[in-house]
Amino acid sequence: MVEVTNEQLLEQARIAWSRAYAKYSKYKVGAAILTKDGKIILGCNIENASYGGTICAERSAICSAISQGYRDFEAIAVVVDAGHVASPCGICRQFLVEFGNYKVILGTVKTNDVNVTSTYDLLPYAFTPKNLEEFDHVNGHNTTHIESA
Template sequence: MSNQELLKEAIAIKNKAYVPYSKFPVGAALLSRSGKIYTGCNIENAAYPVSCCAERVAIFKAVADGVYDFSEMTVAADTERPVPPCGSCRQVMSEFFDSSMKIHLSNTHEQTKTLTMNELLPFSFQSEDMGERG
């Protein structure tokens, strides 16, 4: 699958975002190693902390489907620079993505910036950091 195909999926789901407060729609398309695409859009709530970003929606849909192996993700928003994921999304992404996985970030003009997971969140908190418990 090409980056352009994944970008089209991210843009299509972006248009379904529920953003009555911020008016800032974001779409994400996550490609599993098996070739299935999981999409997500941001979903807001009047109580902002319970809102959920597009990246996490796509990841959670895949995980709820029993999928944990991914090859790449594209994120799209109506921004001037390629849209960076928030810190919460980066941490969730680091939980499920290999450090070398490519993440394509896109903007209004469909320009993309590609980073690896490690470039997006270097020195991330990992399960190994918790040590043995119990």
């Protein structure tokens, strides 16, 4: 597999950033998620006139990846157009950690400010699929094994 550097993934996130639909806030965000088999999938924030319908770049990237059949991730890069990096919001942290512990590279569009962290570091004590598996084990339920994949 070809190694993808943090900077290469950030560069892809900047492409996604340029496609963001941030009509209301003007706060564009781009994300690029790297799958374990080396595929890079982009996501951007997509706002909506019904504000609650807005989706962040991180979740947009995950939705796209899952839809394309990828569930195992190496890293995600996220960029904003600010002097410093911005961390994923709470909802996105939960969404990201659903798929395990992997690298999170935070960057910007115009500066060299970069912060490398991980999904577990961003959301300590996370509620994950493991909690449901333990629930199943203790209670004899089957909430987590709906499909064989």
